[in-house]
Amino acid sequence: MSAVRADEPTGTGGTGTLVALVVAVFGYALMQTVVVPALKVLETGLHTTPATAAWILTAFLLSSAVLTPLLGRLGDQYGKRRVILAVLAVYALGMAGAAASQNIGQLVTARVLQGAALAVVPLAMAVLREALPPQRLPFAMGLVSGVVGAGAGAGLIVGGLLADHLSWRWLFVLGAALALVSLVLAALWVPADRRIAAGGIDLPGTVLLGGSLVAILLALAKGPAWGWSSGRVLGLLVLGVLLFAALVGVERARRDALIDVTELTDRPMLMTHLAAFLFGTGSYFFYLALPLYAQQRPGGTGVGFGASVTEAGLLMLTGALAVIPAGMAVGRLTSALGPRWPIAGGFALITAGSVLLASAHDRKWQHVVFYAVVGIGTGLVIGVLPKLIADIVPLERTGTANGLNNIARTVGSAVGTAVAAAVIASGRAPRGATPDSTYTTLFWLATATGAAGIAAAFLAVRRRTVAADPVSGAVRPEQPQTTK
Template identity: 45%
Template sequence: MSLAAPVRPDAAGPARTNAAAVLTALTTTVLSYGLMQTMLVPAVGVLQAALSADTRLTAWAVLTAPLLTSAVLTPLISALGDRHGRRRVLLAVLVCFLVATVGAALAPGLGALLACRAVQGVSLAVVPLSLGLVREALPPDRVAFGSGLVSGTVGGGAGLALVVGGLICDHVSWRWLFAAGGLVILAALALVAWFVPDGTAHADGPLDLGGAALLGGGLVALLVALTQGPAWGWAHPGVLALFAACVALLALFVVVERRHSHPLVDVRTLANGPLLVAHLGALVLGAAQFVTYVLVPRIAQLPHGLPADAAPLVDYGFALSVTGAGLLMLPGTLVILPASAVTGAVERRFGPCVPLVLGLAATALGCAALAAWHRGEAQVVLGYLVASVGFGFAMAAMPRLVNSAVPATRAASANGVNTVARTVGGAIGSQLAAAILSSLTLAGGAAPSETGFSVAFWAGAAVALVGAVLPFLVRPARGEAVVQPA
C-alpha cells in the first residue's frame, strides 16, 4: 500500500468507531499541547536561576523557540496529514513531541533545553490534525460538538497549565513540568493509537515545499521582529529589516500560491467570507487572549518582584505567589470548555458566524471590565471569567467556519493556517501588552503604573471588538461557493 493510499476504517484496529472514545483521545491530545504551551511561563525566573542563564535566552527557551518552529512546521505537517492520513501523521507528531519533552526534562543546560523546546514546536500541529480527525471520524451530527470540545480544550489546557506550572515551581523541581507534560503526551499517544480510526479523505498532488518555505520564512521574520523589538528597539535597522523581509516573503508566497496547481494555502479561497473571517478572527482572538495572559498574572503578583525602592510606590496588585495568580485565573479557565461545548447549539439556531461575534464581544467586554475595575481580586476574577467565556465561544466557532469553506480533503491544512494565525496573534498581543506596560511606568521605569494596565486592557478590548464586527464587514465574493461541512 502506498503512503497516500486510504485505509478502510474497519482495518484500523479494534473498537475505534466509538465517538466518545475518539473524542477522549483527541481532547487528551490537544490538552498535551495546551499544557506545554503555557506551563513554563511561571518558570522563567526559576529556570534562569537553576541554569544560571541569561534572561533573554531563558525567554527564548520558554516561548520564542517553540513559537518559531511551530509557525514554520504546522502548515507543512497539516498538509502532510491531508495527504498521507491524519492519524498516522498525528502519531508521528506525538512521538516527536514526547521525545523532545523527555529530552527537556533531562536537559543538562540551557542550550539543550532550548533545542528540545524548539523540537516541541511540532506540537502545535496536533490541533489542526485533531480538528481534521473530528470531522473525519465522528458522525455528522457530532462534528460541531466535537470541534467545540477539542477547540475549548486548547484554551482550557493553556489556562490550567498556568495553575499547574505555578504549583510545580513552588514545590518541586522545574524538571517535573516536563515529566507531567510527558505523562499526558504518553496517554494521548496510547489513546490515539487505539481508538482513532484511519480516514479515507486524502488530498492529491505534490507537497508544496516552496510555499511552505516562503510562508515559514515570512512568519519567522515577523515573530523574531516582534520578540526582539523590545530589546533592540522598534526603530533598530535589524527589526525594520525583519518586518520588510516578512512583507516581501509573504507577498511572494501569495504570488507563488496563486500559480501552484496544489498550493499549501489556496489563497483564492480567502475571497470566501467564512474562511477570511475565521483567519482574521483567529489573529484577533490570539492577540486578546495573550493580552490577558500577560496582564492578569502580572497584576496579581505585584508588588512582588519589584526593587525595594519601587515596591512601596505600587498601591495596587494582590501580592500573590505564582500559584496564587494561577488560582485567580482558574474560574475563567474552567468556563472555557463548557462555553466551547455549547457553541454548536448556538450555531445551529443563529448561524455560523454568531458564536464568533458573541465570543469576541464577550472577550471585549471582559477586557473592558478589567480595564475599569481591577483593584479587588473579585473584580479581576469576574472580568477574566467574562473574557474566558468569549475565548471558549470564539475558539469553537473558528474550526466550524473553516470547515464550512473548504472540502474535507483540505480540512487539516486550512485549520493549520488558522491555528498559526492565532499563534501569531498571541505573539502580537503579548508584545502589545509588554510595550504598553514598559512605556507607562513609575519610579523611572522600575515598576509599571496602574494606568499602563488600564490602557493595555483597553487595547485588548479594542482588538477584540474589531474582531467582533468582522463578519459584518467581510462578505463572500460574488459567485463564490461555500462548502458545507461534512
C-alpha cells in the first residue's frame, strides 16, 4: 500500500477516503454498545457494585455529549483531518487504558477518553461533503450512516461472544486494534481540508452547552436509581434547562457562535434534530427489551427463551445487517423521491416493526424477522439525516451541525434508556422475572416514537433553490421556497 498526498482524495472518486472513514466509524459504532452485554462480567471482574458499574456507560455518554460539538467545531475551523487523527489517537489510548485497567476508577477514566470518538461521525460527514464528487455523496453518506447503525447492533453480538468465551479485557483490545487501524488509514487516505471556517473557539458557548448536557444526561442516567422526584434529579434537570437558556442568550450575541441559534429556529433544522432525538429514544427500547427477553428463562411466567448472551445477540443480527444496504439505498431514493420520503418511510418501517413485536414476540423467528423490518427503517433514517443537514447548512458548518445532530440522538438514547429502565423496574412477577406486559409496553413505546418520527419527517424538508458549491461542486441550499 503506497502513501498518497494528504491534500488529494484517494482512489477513483475518493474511494480510499470513504474506506478510511467507514472503518473509523465502524470501530466507534461497534464499541459504543459492545460493553452492554458484558456489564455483569465487568461488575464481577472489577469487584464493584451494579450502580458503580453503570458509570462504564454513563461516563462514555457524558463525554461524548460534551466533546462532540466542540470537536466538530474544531474540525470546521482547524481542519477535519487533523482533528480526526487526534481523536483516533486519543480513542486508541482510551481503549488501551481500559484493557489494562485494574479497578473500576481506571476503567471509567478510560471510557471518558473513549467518548471523544463520537466526533468521528460528524467529522466524517464533513470530510465526505468536501472530498467526494457530488454524484457519489448521497451513497457515501448513506453507507457511513448505515455503518453507524450496523456497528451498534454488531456490538451487542460481539460483546456477547467475547463475554461468553474470553476475558472482558478483549473487548477493549479489539477496540484498540480497530482504533489503530483506523488511525493508519486516516493518515494515509483522509485529505486535508480545502476550506476552513472563520472565527475562533466559542469558549462560553462550549462551557454552557457542556454543562447543560452533563446536567440533563446525568439526571436521566441516575433517575432510576435516585428516584425521579428526588431533589438531586429535579435539581439537575432545572440546572440543565437554565444553562441551555443562558446558552441561547450568549450565542445570539456572538459572531463565532458554536450554535447558530437561527439554525435551531429554522423548522427543517429543528425537525431534523427532533427526528434524531426520536430515533435515539426508540432504538434503546429495542436494545434493552430484545436481549433481556431472549435471555430470560421462562420459569413460572413462560416468558423468555433462556438464551445465552451470544444467542440473544444473534437474534438481532439480521436487523443489524439490514441497516447497511438500507443506508446505501438512501442516495437513489433521495434522487428519485426527495429526502422527505426516505426518512418518513424509515420511521414508518420502524413503527411497523414495533407494532409487530408488540403484537407477537414469543417466538424466536418473530424477533429475527420483525427486528429486520426495524433494521431496514433504521438504515433509511440514519442514512438520510446527514443529507438533510447538508441541505440546510453551508459547507464550513457541516461538522458542527452534524455534531449537534448526533448529540440530539445521544440525548434521545439517554431518554430511551431511562424510560426503558423505569418500565422494566416497575414490572412485578414471581422470582424477579420481567412479565410479558413489560415487553409489550416497551414495544408500544417504540411504536409511539416511530409515529412521532413520521410526523417530524414531513416537517424536516423544505423546497429550496440550490447552487453548486464553489469548492466541492456539491449542491447546497440557498433561499427557502414554498413547502414541498
